[in-house]
Amino acid sequence: MSTVRKRDAAATREKILDAAEELFAERGYHGVSIREIVGRAGVDLALVHYYFGPKDALFREVIERRGAGHAADHMAALEKLNAESNGPPGVAALIRAFCEPMFEKMSRGPQWRNYMHLLAHRALARQSEVFLAPYEKTFEPMTRAFIAAFREALPDADENNLFHAVYFMHGAIVYALAETGAIERLSDGKMDGSDFDTLLDRFVPFFTAGFMALAKPT
Amino acid sequence: MSTVRKRDAAATREKILDAAEELFAERGYHGVSIREIVGRAGVDLALVHYYFGPKDALFREVIERRGAGHAADHMAALEKLNAESNGPPGVAALIRAFCEPMFEKMSRGPQWRNYMHLLAHRALARQSEVFLAPYEKTFEPMTRAFIAAFREALPDADENNLFHAVYFMHGAIVYALAETGAIERLSDGKMDGSDFDTLLDRFVPFFTAGFMALAKPT
DNA sequence: GTCTATATCGCGATAGAC
DNA sequence: GTCTATCGCGATATAGAC
Numbered sequence: 156m157s158t159v160r161k162r163d164a165a166a167t168r169e170k171i172l173d174a175a176e177e178l179f180a181e182r183g184y185h186g187v188s189i190r191e192i193v194g195r196a197g198v199d200l201a202l203v204h205y206y207f208g209p210k211d212a213l214f215r216e217v218i219e220r221r222g223a224g225h226a227a228d229h230m231a232a233l234e235k236l237n238a239e240s241n242g243p244p245g246v247a248a249l250i251r252a253f254c255e256p257m258f259e260k261m262s263r264g265p266q267w268r269n270y271m272h273l274l275a276h277r278a279l280a281r282q283s284e285v286f287l288a289p290y291e292k293t294f295e296p297m298t299r300a301f302i303a304a305f306r307e308a309l310p311d312a313d314e315n316n317l318f319h320a321v322y323f324m325h326g327a328i329v330y331a332l333a334e335t336g337a338i339e340r341l342s343d344g345k346m347d348g349s350d351f352d353t354l355l356d357r358f359v360p361f362f363t364a365g366f367m368a369l370a371k372p373t
Numbered sequence: 374m375s376t377v378r379k380r381d382a383a384a385t386r387e388k389i390l391d392a393a394e395e396l397f398a399e400r401g402y403h404g405v406s407i408r409e410i411v412g413r414a415g416v417d418l419a420l421v422h423y424y425f426g427p428k429d430a431l432f433r434e435v436i437e438r439r440g441a442g443h444a445a446d447h448m449a450a451l452e453k454l455n456a457e458s459n460g461p462p463g464v465a466a467l468i469r470a471f472c473e474p475m476f477e478k479m480s481r482g483p484q485w486r487n488y489m490h491l492l493a494h495r496a497l498a499r500q501s502e503v504f505l506a507p508y509e510k511t512f513e514p515m516t517r518a519f520i521a522a523f524r525e526a527l528p529d530a531d532e533n534n535l536f537h538a539v540y541f542m543h544g545a546i547v548y549a550l551a552e553t554g555a556i557e558r559l560s561d562g563k564m565d566g567s568d569f570d571t572l573l574d575r576f577v578p579f580f581t582a583g584f585m586a587l588a589k590p591t
Numbered sequence: 592g593t594c595t596a597t598a599t600c601g602c603g604a605t606a607g608a609c
Numbered sequence: 610g611t612c613t614a615t616c617g618c619g620a621t622a623t624a625g626a627c
Contacts, residue, residue, distance in 0.1 A: 164610065181499055183498075185401060185404040186401075186402070188601075188602060199611060200604095200612085201612065202610080202612085203603095204603085204604060206610095210604095272499060276497060278548075279497040279551045279553060281490060281494065291558070295558060314563075315564060316575060318559060318564050319576075320575075321559065322545075322548070322556045323548075323580075324545075325555065326546070326548025327542075327544035327548075329497070330543065330544025330547055331540070335496065335498070335499060337540065337543065338537070340513060341517070345532075346536050346537070346540075354537065357534060357538075357587055358541070360587065361537070361538060361541055361583040362541075362583060363586070364583050364585065365583045367582065368581070368582035369579055381592075381593095385593090406619080406621085407620080407621065407622090408620075417593060417594055418621095419594065419595085419622090419623080420592080420594085422622060422623075
């Protein structure tokens with residue numbers, strides 16, 4: 156009996172989080188009401204406060220639910236690369252390891268896609284608010300680890316050039332993850348923004364060349 | 374007398390638009406109330422509806438106030454380039470002409486900066502809503518014109534590669550324009566995200582190399 | 592053109608029955 | 610753990626005095 160109760164409780168929590176994730180990704184924190192979330196989740200209004208407390212705590216929980224695993228995937232990709240290669244990994248391999256854990260999640264199913272949309276949306280948000288903290292926790296430690304690896308791969312490059320290179324690359328990733336439909340409109344429907352396999356095949360040589368260009372002494 | 378009235382009216386309109394621009398850029402459409410806008414503008418609440426009607430019409434007006442001039446600057450940069458060069462302009466010159474009109478506006482003053490922040494934020498928004506239309510009007514025709522120019526500059530490149538290259542570049546621009554503080558955090562405060570002159574010096578060779586890499590036959 | 596006053600609604604949050 | 614009922618607030622929007 157109590158196990159049934161417990162299973163229901165966990166299921167209810169998940170239903171709320173899934174609905175919130177999807178709606179926050181679509182319209183942002185302020186664009187979604189708790190009433191709308193419970194409507195989509197098919198649960199009662201009061202249960203949100205019962206499980207999560209105020210609205211901003213629910214938002215944080217949505218980010219943090221997948222955040223740890225997401226960040227761990229990034230670090231694992233980097234460590235795998237370090238283990239497999241003799242000496243420091245090359246630039247192309249680093250670029251691939253940096254973005255593949257994100258692009259891969261786009262085809263894992265609608266929930267992970269919603270989560271990545273939400274992360275992309277948050278990456279562009281200007282204000283700090285309560286919402287920067289959970290975001291920083293997932294993204295920035297691994298970004299720093301990758302920057303260190305890029306520095307090893309390109310030891311003669313000016314450090315400031317590398318910061319900018321990573322900055323450019325990160326912007327392109329965030330834009331692609333957001334799936335705004337821009338590339339479909341740009342190409343008159345010839346391209347498909349959700350085809351991240353094809354995107355990755357062009358992403359790696361494109362940004363490798365960019366890094367190399369900034370690594371040379373001018 | 375009536376001229377005074379008219380000047381006051383224009384000034385009131387501008388005060389509302391300036392305050393709305395700043396606040397929408399900070400927290401997005403849903404994150405800002407009309408009351409907050411009139412508070413910052415120092416005008417009465419009812420005047421917003423008198424001048425602009427409902428809230429979404431005010432938002433559109435904020436976008437469109439600077440939209441035409443902004444798009445025209447882009448097209449002028451492209452035409453100037455075409456006029457100055459013998460034959461089709463090169464890739465590096467096109468990249469510079471594409472992003473310079475945006476980066477340049479970041480140092481024109483706080484209002485243009487707010488506007489560019491707002492555009493960057495909108496560029497990542499996933500939903501179409503009422504808000505895509507005014508955005509498309511300013512950005513996409515000029516993006517198409519530049520794509521045509523890139524195709525002329527790199528006639529042997531696969532068209533799909535060029536679409537992706539422009540997509541990557543646009544993402545990096547949007548991210549930089551948003552000024553999220555990412556590069557400051559990334560670099561432990563060594564870099565300054567508002568220094569678009571330095572950024573441009575690295576941006577052009579970086580993306581030129583990327584375009585060239587995708588232009589070669591693989 | 593501007594401001595006061597107010598209508599109407601939907602929001603987040605909670606108390607308490609079951 | 611779930612649901613009903615409701616509180617209090619702040620939102621957009623408007624009518625009408627000045």
